[in-house]
Amino acid sequence: MGKVYIGIDLGGTNIKIGLFDGDLNILKKTSVPTEADMGPDVVIGNMAEAALGLVADAGLKKSDIQAVGIGTPGPAAYSKGIIIKSTNMPTFKNVPIVKMLNETLGAPIAFDNDANVACWGEYVAGAGKGVKDVVFFTLGTGIGGGVVCNGELVHGCAENGAELGHMIIYPDGRRCNCGQRGCVEAYASADSTARRAQEAVEQGRKSSLKEILDKKGKITAKDVYEQVVAGDELAIEIAEGTAKALAITCVNMLHTTEPRRILFSGGMIAAGEVLLEAINRHFQQQVWTLKKEDVEIRFATLGEDTGIVGAAALARHNYGPSK
Helix, strand or coil, rough: CCCCEEEECCCEEEEEEECCCCCCCCEEEEEEECCCCHHHHHHHHHHHHHHHHHHHHHCCCHHHHHEEEECCCCCCHHCCCCEEECCCCCCEEECCHHHHHHHHHHEEEEEEEHHHHHHHHHHHCCCCHHHHHHEEECCCCCCEEEEEECECCCCCCCCCCCCHHHCCCCCCCCCCCCCEEECCHHCCCHHHCCCCCCCHCCCCCCCCCCHHHHHCCCCCCHHHHHHHHHCHHHHHHHHHHHHHHHHHCCCCCCCHHHCCEEEEEEEHHHCCCCCHHHHHHHHHHHHCCCCCCCEECCCCCCHHHHHHHHHHHHHHHHHHCCC
C-alpha cells in the first residue's frame, strides 16, 4: 500500500478524520466529539487517538503515516503551528497544535485555515480539478473562502488572507458580526438570508413565511428556498438579494485574481439550481462588457468530505515523497 496520509477537520462540535492512500482515496474515516470545553489537551488527545485508531484498523503502523493535514477555524499563526483563538473553542488560546500533534503522531503536520483546506480539496480532487486558479466560498452560518492562484493557496502577509465573506459590497450597509458594515456575509450567508426574510415578515410583509415563523418561531434559509420554489413573492425577493450579493462578490474576485472557476460549498447549496442560476444571472448583469469572461461558477462536489480530503491533499502537497 505504501505510505498513507491523515486528513483532519477540526470543528467546534465534531472532529472528522480520514485515512488516505497516496492517490487520496479514502481508506477509512471517522468522526469523534470535539469536547471543546475540556480544553486543548483533551481535544488534541481525542484527535490523535482517533487517527491512530484508523491506522490500526487498516492494519498499519504509526510509521506508515507519511504526513498529516489539519484544518481549523482561525485566526492562527499557521507557519508557527499555533491556534491564536477560536470562537468555536473558547479554551483555545495560543495553542501549539502542530507541535502537540507531531509529538503524538510522529509525522509532519500541514496546518491551515479550514476554509483554505476545503478550497484545496476542491482544487485537487473536486470541482476545481484541472485548472490552476480557483476561488472558493463556503455558505453557512457565515461565509468563508479560499483562493488558489497559479496552483498555490493565497495566505497574505499575516497568513489570514482570503476572508472573502468580509469583502464590503454595500458601503454603510447592514452590520456584520465582524464589526464592519456591508459585508457580503451580512447579506448572503444562510443566517443572513434567513434574518433578512424574518425581518421583512416582522415588518408586516405578506408571505407564506409568516406561517412558518408563527409555527417555529424562526425562519431558516431552507424555509426561504422552499418558498421560492412554491412561488412566494417575498421569498423570491430575499433569494434574489442573496444571489446578487454573491454575484457582486464573484465580479470583485474575477477582477482581483482572475480565477478559471468560482466554487460554492456549504449547506446553502442544497437550494440547488434555484441558487446557482440566480448567481450566474446576476453575475452576467453585473460584470463588465469590455471582454467576454470564461470564468465558470459552479457548486463544489466533495460534500461532507471536503475538509478531510483537503487536509490530506495539503499534507501530500507539503510533505509528499517528492518533497
